Amino acid sequence: MIRPADAAPWAQSPLADDILYQVMPIAWRDSDHDPASPDAPARAAADPYRDGDFRGMNAALPYLSTLGVTGLWSTPIFPSPAYHGYQHAEPDRVNPALGTESQFLDFNRAAHAANLRVFIDLVAYGINRDSALYRDATTNPASPFAGFIAMKDAAAGAPFGYDYRTCTGERVSFAFLDLRNAGARDLVTRWSLKWLDPRGDADRTAAVDGYRLDHVWARYPDSPDGWGYSVNNFWKPWKQALRAAHPDVLTFAEQAKWETFGTDLHPAHDATFAKPFLFAAREAIRTSSAARLHAAVESAIAAILESPASEPPARTLLATLGDHDVDRLASALGATTPRTAPRLKAAAGVLLTQPYPPVIYFGDELGMLGVAAQFGSDANDIPRREPFKWNAVDSFPMTNYLARHADASAHRYSEDRDTRSVEEQLNVKGSLLETYRALIRLRRETPALRRGGYRALESSDPRVWACLRATADQSVLVAVRLSTAATPPGSASPSITLPPGLTIDRELTISDAPLPASSPITAGSSAQIELEPGQTRVFLLSRAPDTH
Known part of the structure; x- marks a missing residue:
């Protein structure tokens, strides 16, 4: 039966009218190598890889306005030894590789002037072991952070966490926070409040509009009391503190259990991701099966209708067909030839007409390619996150961050003049980019598609x-x-x-x-x-x- 707006919880969500766009700053757009900049030589010398940065994000805002999206979600902007920004240090400061805090706030102001919301990614459950907080908490008996780190073996000084090797060969070590400790909970809350009023002057134009939370559990399963990391003990009080300061703040959580819709997190968050829909819809489009696609949509609807009571009650799912953790949409659909390319337009049609607020992963609107590799480090995912193709030929303002890893660079999927760039598609009738622009415009103009x-x-x-x-x-x-x-x-x-x-x-x-x-x-x-x-x-x- 048809479910009208008054029976569709997603219709009342504060995200219902949004179309979000996900970027990874290092791969998005460079500003340091701008030949028109008088200090370009000095900045270029300090940035041999043409890394994306805050000024590049600012320069990319006209493109997002042209595309028609309503908001941007950025992967973490905080100090981290990892190229992608996760497993970061204290999130009350920005990664200097991306620029200065003032430059980030300038970006926020410019985005809001362009009527775009800004959401940033936050890893709330832990801290990088190279951070000042971790070193002080574990080496200073008088540290104000004593007891903040979850310890697997306190006598041996072994934290609960994990490590891996990043694309440059460095070891990235990450420790969980012990959120049973009230001081640790308060610290994470203060970090989060910082970006809702970064200068302490109530200037909301410089603030972010909310957070995307990484790898969220309703209750962490593999530790004593879940290290206090649970909806009731941590997330609900955290969200209440944020709303008390800024009532309009929005948070959406990436559920740790991808096989679910994450509705057990809705008591604390405005949205979770329709991960099962992502995989089911991809397979339905790849196999041209309308029945499978209907089943995927109905499954997502059933999940939200059965969602537990939450605060706020207007919860929703975010629909994606791609993100930084899965193979590129074009590759997953086998849309690599002119014969199979129509699958990408079909995917755009499905994403932008299904019920939930859609999220577009940067480059999917161009048909960029990429499949996870086996390089033996977090470089494995670089092919899924290759530099956004602004130009037909690799050049400024495109980034070249993957040059840090010889194999990722040598085996990159993007090629010069492969038709998968803004330059080759913008204002070109019939291109995939123009299909996205038309469908985004249609969704924004059509209440029935949004709500x-x-x-x-x-x-x-x-x-x-x-x-x-x-x-x-x-x-x-x-x-x-x-x-x-x-x-x-x-x-x-x-x-x-x-x-x-x-x-x-x-x-x-x-x-x-x-x-x-x-x-x-x-x-x-x-x-x-x-x-x-x-x-x-x-x-x-x-x-x-x-x-x-």
């Missing part, structure tokens, strides 16, 4: 995903051809059964003109809709006229 209920519709072609999205005031029909094969000449177009009492008014995707009077669609009839491979078409529906 509407969902109902699967029957199609005569099992490779066509069709659904009804409806609010109390608007109903639209969505049809996406998942198949890469065109309809054979002379064959009938797919037939989609409309709900009783509704008829097609006009198309929203291709044009805004009413259908010709000679082609009426009567209430409850089957609408034949012509679709090219990978194409999405959206139609505004209206009540059928009473013929009695």
Whole structure:
């Protein structure tokens, strides 16, 4: 049955109207090698890898506005020996490799002036062992941080945590915080409050709008009392403290258990990620199976409807088809040739018309490629996180951070003039980037796509995903051809059964003109809709006229 807005919890979420865009700063955009900058030679000498930075993020804001997204989520910006920024040190300061705190705040102000929200990633459960806090807590008996570190063997001075080797060969060591300690909990809260009012002057334009939380458990399973790391002991009081200072702050959590929708975290957070949808939708699109895709959407809906009572009650899921921890969407779909490329347009159509707020991973709108490697360090994931392709040919402002690792650089997926760049796609009719721009614009202009209920519709072609999205005031029909094969000449177009009492008014995707009077669609009839491979078409529906 159709679930109208008043029965769809996602419709009331403060994230319902958002379309977020994820970036990894080091891979996003460089500013140091700008030939127009008078200090470029000195800055370039200090940055031989053309690393992305805060000024580069600022310079990229016009692109995000052109794309049409409403907010940006950045992976961690705090000091870390790892290129990706996770396993960071104290998060009350920025990574100097990205720039200064003033430059980050300038970015926030510019993003807000462009009507973009800013969310930053935070690892709240631990601290890098090279940090000043860790050294003081473990070597200074009089340390104010004594007891803050979770110890596996206190007598031996062995912390509870893990380590790994980063792409430059350095050892990254990370220790859990013992959040049973009230002082440790208060410290993490103070760190988090810092970026909601960074100068202590109530200037919200310089502040972030909230956090994406990394690897969140409802209760950490493998330790005494979960080291105090649980929804009730830590996350709910943490969120309440943030809301007391800034009522509009938003937090979304990456659940540690990817096989779930993370709804056990909703009592503390505004959203979790629809991870099962990511994998199921990828497989459905790859195999052109509308039935699998309907099942994936319905599974996500069932999860949110069964979500436990939460504060705030308007919880939601965030829908993604790609992120920094999985193989690139284009590679996962096998969309590597002109014949299979339509799968990427179909994926864009699905992501931007399904019920939940969508998140676009940087470069997916260009069809960038990348599959995890076996380099023996955290460089394994570099192929999934290659520098964003601003240009057809590798050059400023593109970053070249992967040059730190010889194998990752030698085996990079991106190639010059491979058509997967902004330069080669922006304002090019029919390009994947223009498809994303059109669908983003359509979602932003269509309340039923952002806040509407969902109902699967029957199609005569099992490779066509069709659904009804409806609010109390608007109903639209969505049809996406998942198949890469065109309809054979002379064959009938797919037939989609409309709900009783509704008829097609006009198309929203291709044009805004009413259908010709000679082609009426009567209430409850089957609408034949012509679709090219990978194409999405959206139609505004209206009540059928009473013929009695």
